[in-house]
Amino acid sequence: MxxxxxxxxxxxxxxxxxxxxxxxxxxxxxxxxxxxxxxxxxxxxxxxxxxxxxxxxxxxxxxxxxxxxxxxxxxxxxxxxxxxxxxxxxxxxxxxxxxxxxxxxxWERGEIEAEVTGPYPQRMTAIALGGSVGTPKKGIEAEVVEFENFAALEAAPEGSLKGKIAYVSYRMERKIDGSGYGPAVIARGYGALTAEQKGAVGYIMRSVGTDNNRLAHTGGQREDKGVAGIPAAALSNPDADILSNMIRRGQPVTFKLKQSSKRHDKxxxxxxxxxxxxxxxxxxxxxxxxxxxxxxxxxxxxxxxxxxxxxxxxxxxxxxxxxxxxxxxxxxxxxxxxxxxxxxxxxxxxxxxxxxxxxxxxxxxxxxxxxxxxxxxxxxxxxxxxxxxxxxxxxxxxxxxxxxxxxxxxxxxxxxxxxxxxxxxxxxxxxxxxxxxxxxxxxxxxxxxxxxxxxxxxxxxxxxxxxxxxxxxxxx
Amino acid sequence: MxxxxxxxxxxxxxxxxxxxxxxxxxxxxxxxxxxxxxxxxxxxxxxxxxxxxxxxxxxxxxxxxxxxxxxxxxxxxxxxxxxxxxxxxxxxxxxxxxxxxxxxxxWERGEIEAEVTGPYPQRMTAIALGGSVGTPKKGIEAEVVEFENFAALEAAPEGSLKGKIAYVSYRMERKIDGSGYGPAVIARGYGALTAEQKGAVGYIMRSVGTDNNRLAHTGGQREDKGVAGIPAAALSNPDADILSNMIRRGQPVTFKLKQSSKRHDKxxxxxxxxxxxxxxxxxxxxxxxxxxxxxxxxxxxxxxxxxxxxxxxxxxxxxxxxxxxxxxxxxxxxxxxxxxxxxxxxxxxxxxxxxxxxxxxxxxxxxxxxxxxxxxxxxxxxxxxxxxxxxxxxxxxxxxxxxxxxxxxxxxxxxxxxxxxxxxxxxxxxxxxxxxxxxxxxxxxxxxxxxxxxxxxxxxxxxxxxxxxxxxxxxx
The missing domain is CATH 3.40.630.10 (Zn peptidases)
Incomplete structure (x- = not known):
C-alpha cells in the first residue's frame, strides 16, 4: 500500500x-x-x-x-x-x-551500509527509500541532527543543516484503522527534499512502522514537489532508538551512509x-x-x-x-x-x-x-x-x-x-x-x-x- | 546463552x-x-x-x-x-x-548471500553458524535435501548426500522454560558435521528460534566430535517456510550459498x-x-x-x-x-x-x-x-x-x-x-x-x- x-x-x-x-x-x-x-x-x-x-x-x-x-x-x-x-x-x-x-x-535499490562512526561506533540497519539517489562510492559521513518530527525539520532555518545528515525520529503510532500512518509517512514523502533545502547532505529517518524488529521499512518518496538530490534511508526502529539514545548523551554523533541506489529516470x-x-x-x-x-x-x-x-x-x-x-x-x-x-x-x-x-x-x-x-x-x-x-x-x-x-x-x-x-x-x-x-x-x-x-x-x-x-x- | x-x-x-x-x-x-x-x-x-x-x-x-x-x-x-x-x-x-x-x-563471520536458484528463484535471509568455514569465492550451488529433524539427517545412509546441500527444517517449540531449545539446537550443534559425513557439500537449517521474523539466528556449532569442513548457515523462519513450501511441490530445488566466513584456528x-x-x-x-x-x-x-x-x-x-x-x-x-x-x-x-x-x-x-x-x-x-x-x-x-x-x-x-x-x-x-x-x-x-x-x-x-x-x- x-x-x-x-x-x-x-x-x-x-x-x-x-x-x-x-x-x-x-x-x-x-x-x-x-x-x-x-x-x-x-x-x-x-x-x-x-x-x-x-x-x-x-x-x-x-x-x-x-x-x-x-x-x-x-x-x-x-x-x-x-x-x-x-x-x-x-x-x-x-x-x-x-x-x-x-x-x-x-529505480535501482543497490546496496546500503550504515553505521554510527562516533562517539559510539555501531552498525545500523537501514534501507534506501524508494527513488533515492546514491551516495558517492566511499559514502558520506557527517554529524547527525535530530528532529522530533517532519514539522520540526521544516521549521529549521535555511542553511542550518549545511554539511549535516538530517534525522527525523518520529515514531508511528499503532491504530486499528492505520491512522498513525499519515502523521508518520510525511517524513518519508518529503523529508529528504526538505532536508536538502536546508543544506543537508543526507537524510535518515525512523522507519514508518509499528514493530520493534531490526528490519527497516522502505517506501516511496513523494515527487510532486520535486526530487530530492540527497540520499535518503530509513533506520529500523531499534536502530533509531540506539541513535536517539546516543544523541541524547550530548556529544556530536557522526553517521556514515554508503548507498548505491540509483535513479534511471530515462x-x-x-x-x-x-x-x-x-x-x-x-x-x-x-x-x-x-x-x-x-x-x-x-x-x-x-x-x-x-x-x-x-x-x-x-x-x-x-x-x-x-x-x-x-x-x-x-x-x-x-x-x-x-x-x-x-x-x-x-x-x-x-x-x-x-x-x-x-x-x-x-x-x-x-x-x-x-x-x-x-x-x-x-x-x-x-x-x-x-x-x-x-x-x-x-x-x-x-x-x-x-x-x-x-x-x-x-x-x-x-x-x-x-x-x-x-x-x-x-x-x-x-x-x-x-x-x-x-x-x-x-x-x-x-x-x-x-x-x-x-x-x-x-x-x-x-x-x-x-x-x-x-x-x-x-x-x- | x-x-x-x-x-x-x-x-x-x-x-x-x-x-x-x-x-x-x-x-x-x-x-x-x-x-x-x-x-x-x-x-x-x-x-x-x-x-x-x-x-x-x-x-x-x-x-x-x-x-x-x-x-x-x-x-x-x-x-x-x-x-x-x-x-x-x-x-x-x-x-x-x-x-x-x-x-x-x-572466527570471522564474513559476508553471506543465500538464494534459491530454481525452480522459483528467491533471495533467502541466512546467517553463518559460529565456527563455519566459508564457501569457495563463487559460492556453492546444489540441490537441497530436506530432513524433518536432526535424527532424520543422522539416519540418512552414508554417501547419500553426495554433492547435495542438507537442510534440517525442524521448528523449535515455544515453552515457558525454554525446553524447546534442546530438541532444536542439536541440529545446530552437529548438523554440518553429520551432513558432511554423508557427503553433503553444504548445510542449512531452520533457525533455532520461535519468532517469525526474517532475521536468522546464529549460534555455535559443537566441536567435541570434530569440526565440520562444510559451510553451515541458518535460514530465518519465514525463509525456511518458503524453502519447505518449494520443496513440497516435488521438483528439485537448487540453492546457492556464498559465505566468506573463516576459521582462524591459530x-x-x-x-x-x-x-x-x-x-x-x-x-x-x-x-x-x-x-x-x-x-x-x-x-x-x-x-x-x-x-x-x-x-x-x-x-x-x-x-x-x-x-x-x-x-x-x-x-x-x-x-x-x-x-x-x-x-x-x-x-x-x-x-x-x-x-x-x-x-x-x-x-x-x-x-x-x-x-x-x-x-x-x-x-x-x-x-x-x-x-x-x-x-x-x-x-x-x-x-x-x-x-x-x-x-x-x-x-x-x-x-x-x-x-x-x-x-x-x-x-x-x-x-x-x-x-x-x-x-x-x-x-x-x-x-x-x-x-x-x-x-x-x-x-x-x-x-x-x-x-x-x-x-x-x-x-x-
Missing part, C-alpha cells in the same frame, strides 16, 4: 437495529421495499459458506509468494507475477483475462494491469470492480502487501464463477501494476478507460493487510443507501459495522476512480498489525492469517455478488 | 503453606528455628523496595547497549565491553575490580572475565557468586543475551554496597568472557580458581532473557534446605514458586562450577519470548522490559544479601 486517506478518522456506527441515523437516511422510510430478493440473499449466504470453507485466497497467496515472491516494478519478479496472475486467472475459469500495459521509470520499464472478467449474463458492459495491486516492494515477498488483496479478489470472483449462472453484471478483478511507486497503474488505467467510467457500477479494493474486516463504508448515491443497508444486515452477524459517513472513494488504487466519480465501498479491516510488516523483509506468507482470509473473502464475495446480480444504481 | 540443561523438565511445586513435600524435608521438623534473623529479613525487604524503585539494571543495560553494543569474542566491541564493565564497576563503588585473561581462537585473541567484589566484613575469603556473560553474538547488541544478566547482577551488588555495612561474606560478580563460543571463560576461570572452589559458598547466574522469575530451584546440602525455604517465603508473595527438586547446578557458565561441586540456585524466568530474539539482530535494548528488570534485580539482591549476610553452610 502506498497511502491515501488513512489519516482520516471515521465516525463508526455500530450495526444494530437501525443502521443509519435518522439524519443520514431521512429520505428513506422504514417501509422501503426489499432491494435484494430472498433468492439473492440466500445465494449470498451460500457464497459466504463456500468462502469460509474453501480457503482459496490463502492457497492462492501461498502460490504467489512461493512461486513468484517479490514483484517490484521493473524486476524479473514483477514480470513473473504478471505471468502467474494471467495463468492463474485462466486456470480459475475467468471468462476473459487480459493485460493492459503500464510503463514507469526504473529507462522506461514495462509492467501491466492484469484484468480478469466474469462476464455478466444481462448487462455485461457494466461491471463491479475489485481492486488490488500486483506489484510489491522488493524486500519481502509481497504476501501481505498486496498478495492478500490479489488473492481475496481472485477468490471472490472464482466463487461466483462456480455458481450455476453468471450474475447480471460483469465483475472485473483488476490487479494494478506499479502501485507502490505512486499509483501509476491505476492512473494509466484511468486514462485508457475514462470513457467507460460510467460502467464501473461500484468498486472495492483490498490493500490493507492481515486483519478481519470490522467496518463497511459506502460512497454511493442516496438512492442506493437501502441496498447498502441490506448488504450490511448480512454482514452484521459477522461483526461488521456500517459507517454512517457516505463518503467512501475506494481504497488505494481505486481511490482515483472514486474521485473520478465511481461509486465505492471501503471495507476496513483491523490494521493493528499491518505496519509491523509493511514494506519490510517481513512481508512474508507466514504473516497471513488463514481464518481472516476466509472471513474477508466471504465478505468480498457476498458484496460482489449482490452488486453484480442486482440492478442497483449506485451512482452518486 | 549457549545452552546447558534447558531441555530438562522441572517438577514445580507451588509455594503455599508447606514449601517442600514431606519426603524431601523428612529430616527437618516444623520446629526448626529461623535461619535468617528478623533484621536480616527486614533488610532483604528494604533491598527489594530499593531495587523495585531504582531501575538500575535497566539504566546500566541502556548504557552497555548504547555505548558498547555487540561484543563477540575478538572484536573491538568485546574489548570495549571489558573496559566499560571495569569502569562501571569502579564507578558503582565495588571494593575490588579486576580482570582475568581468557584466550580463544578467532589466531589467539584475548578477552577476559571481569570480576567485581563486595568485600565481606567477617569472612571475606568466602563469597557468593553472581554470574552472567559479557560477550555476545555480533549481530544484535547483546542487550538481552546477556546484557540483562550483566546488569542485574551488577545492580544487585550495588544495592548491597549501598547498605550501611558490608555483609559478612564477600560477593563476587563475575562477568564471564567467551561464553557464546563454548563456556570458554568459565572453563579458564575454573582452572585458575579451582583451589578456591570451596570458598564459592553459593552461586546464581542470569542468562535467560527478558521475562520475570517464576521459580527458584536450589542445589544445596540438606542442612541448607530450611534456609532456602525461608528465602522462598520472601519470594512467594512475588509469585515465585520453590522447585521441589534440589538438583540445581547453576545456569549457563555457573553450571560448570555447579558440576564441580559449588552449591547453586537457579532462578527460572518466563522464557516464552527469549528465543524470538536470541542470537539475532533483534537482540536490542527495546526488548528489555524495565519492570521485569526491577523485579528480577529485587530477587537477585535479596538472595545475594541473605546468602552473604548469613553463615548458612550450603555445601552439598
Amino acid at each position: 502506498l497511502l491515501n486517506k488513512l489519516s482520516g478518522t471515521f465516525a463508526v456506527l455500530a450495526v444494530t437495529g437501525s443502521l443509519f441515523s435518522q439524519t443520514v437516511l431521512a429520505e428513506e422510510s422504514a417501509e422501503t421495499p426489499t432491494i435484494f430478493s430472498a433468492e439473492m440473499k440466500a445465494t449470498a449466504l451460500e457464497l459466504k459458506d463456500t468462502a469460509m470453507e474453501a480457503g482459496l485466497a490463502y492457497e492462492l497467496d501461498e502460490s504467489l509468494s512461493t512461486e513468484v515472491g517479490p514483484r517490484r516494478v521493473g524486476t524479473p519478479g514483477d514480470r513473473l507475477g504478471i505471468k502467474w496472475a494471467v495463468a492463474k486467472m485462466k486456470a480459475l475459469g475467468f471468462d476473459k483475462v487480459w493485460t493492459e500495459e503500464v510503463t514507469h521509470v526504473y 529507462k522506461v520499464v514495462k509492467t501491466a494491469n492484469v484484468i480478469g472478467e466474469v462476464t455478466g449474463r444481462e448487462t455485461p458492459e457494466d461491471y463491479v470492480i475489485l481492486g488490488s495491486h500486483l506489484d510489491s516492494w522488493d524486500v519481502g515477498t509481497g504476501a501481505v502487501d498486496d498478495g492478500i488483496g490479489v488473492t481475496i479478489t481472485m477468490a471472490a470472483a472464482k466463487h461466483i464463477l462456480d455458481l450455476p449462472q453468471r450474475p447480471k453484471r460483469s465483475i472485473r478483478v483488476v490487479l494494478f501494476g506499479a502501485e507502490e511507486v505512486g499509483l501509476v497503474g491505476v492512473k494509466q488505467y484511468l486514462e485508457k478507460n475514462r470513457a467507460e467510467l460510467d460502467h464501473h457500477v461500484i468498486g472495492a479494493e483490498w490493500d490493507f493487510g492481515v486483519g478481519r474486516i470490522y467496518d463497511m463504508k459506502p460512497g454511493v448515491g442516496p438512492q442506493a443507501l437501502n441496498a447498502i443497508r441490506e448488504m450490511a444486515e448480512l454482514f452484521a452477524p459477522m461483526g461488521v459495522s456500517l459507517n454512517a459517513a457516505n463518503d467512501a472513494k475506494g481504497d488505494s488504487d481505486l481511490s482515483l476512480l472514486g474521485e473520478a466519480g465511481m461509486p465505492a465501498v471501503e471495507f476496513a479491516p483491523d490494521g493493528s498489525l499491518y505496519f509491523d510488516y509493511h514494506h519490510t523483509d517481513n512481508d512474508t506468507f507466514d504473516k497471513v492469517d488463514p481464518e481472516a482470509m476466509k472471513f474477508n473473502t466471504a465478505i468480498y464475495t457476498m458484496f460482489t455478488w449482490l452488486a453484480a446480480e442486482s440492478g442497483v444504481d449506485f451512482r452518486k | 549457549l545452552l546447558n540443561k534447558l531441555s530438562g523438565t522441572f517438577a514445580v511445586l507451588a509455594v503455599t503453606g508447606s514449601l517442600f513435600s514431606q519426603t524431601v524435608l523428612a529430616e527437618e521438623s516444623a520446629e526448626t528455628p529461623t535461619i535468617f534473623s528478623a533484621e536480616m529479613k527486614a533488610t532483604a525487604l528494604e533491598l527489594k523496595d530499593t531495587a523495585m524503585e531504582a531501575g538500575l539494571a535497566y539504566e546500566l543495560d541502556e548504557s552497555l547497549s548504547t555505548e558498547v553494543g555487540p561484543r563477540r569474542v575478538g572484536t573491538p566491541g568485546d574489548r570495549l565491553g571489558i573496559k566499560w564493565a571495569v569502569a562501571k564497576m569502579k564507578a558503582l563503588g565495588f571494593d575490588k575490580v579486576w580482570t582475568e585473561e581468557v584466550t580463544h581462537v578467532y 589466531k589467539v585473541v584475548k578477552t577476559a572475565n571481569v570480576i567485581g567484589e563486595v568485600t565481606g566484613r567477617e569472612t571475606p575469603e568466602d563469597y557468593v557468586i553472581l554470574g552472567s556473560h559479557l560477550d555476545s553474538w555480533d549481530v544484535g547488541t547483546g542487550a538481552v543475551d546477556d546484557g540483562i544478566g550483566v546488569t542485574i547482577t551488577m545492580a544487585a551488588a550495588k544495592h548491597i554496597l549501598d547498605l550501611p555495612q558490608r555483609p559478612k561474606r564477600s560477593i563476587r560478580v563475575v562477568l564471564f568472557g567467551a561464553e557464546e563460543v563454548g563456556l570458554v571463560g568459565v572453563k579458564q576461570y575454573l582452572e585458575k580458581n579451582r583451589a578456591e572452589l570451596d570458598h564459592h559458598v553459593i552461586g546464581a547466574e542470569w542468562d535467560f532473557g527478558v521475562g520475570r522469575i517464576y521459580d527458584m530451584k536450589p542445589g544445596v546440602g540438606p542442612q541448607a534446605l530450611n534456609a532456602i525455604r525461608e528465602m522462598a517465603e520472601l519470594f512467594a508473595p512475588m509469585g515465585v514458586s520453590l522447585n521441589a527438586a534440589n538438583d540445581a547446578k547453576g545456569d549457563s557458565d555457573l553450571s560448570l562450577l555447579g558440576e564441580a561441586g559449588m552449591p547453586a540456585v537457579e532462578f527460572a524466568p518466563d522464557g516464552s519470548l527469549y528465543f524470538d530474539y536470541h542470537h539475532t539482530d533483534n537482540d536490542t535494548f527495546d526488548k528489555v522490559d524495565p519492570e521485569a528488570m526491577k523485579f528480577n534485580t529485587a530477587i537477585y539482591t535479596m538472595f545475594t544479601w541473605l546468602a552473604a549476610e548469613s553463615g548458612v553452610d550450603f555445601r552439598k
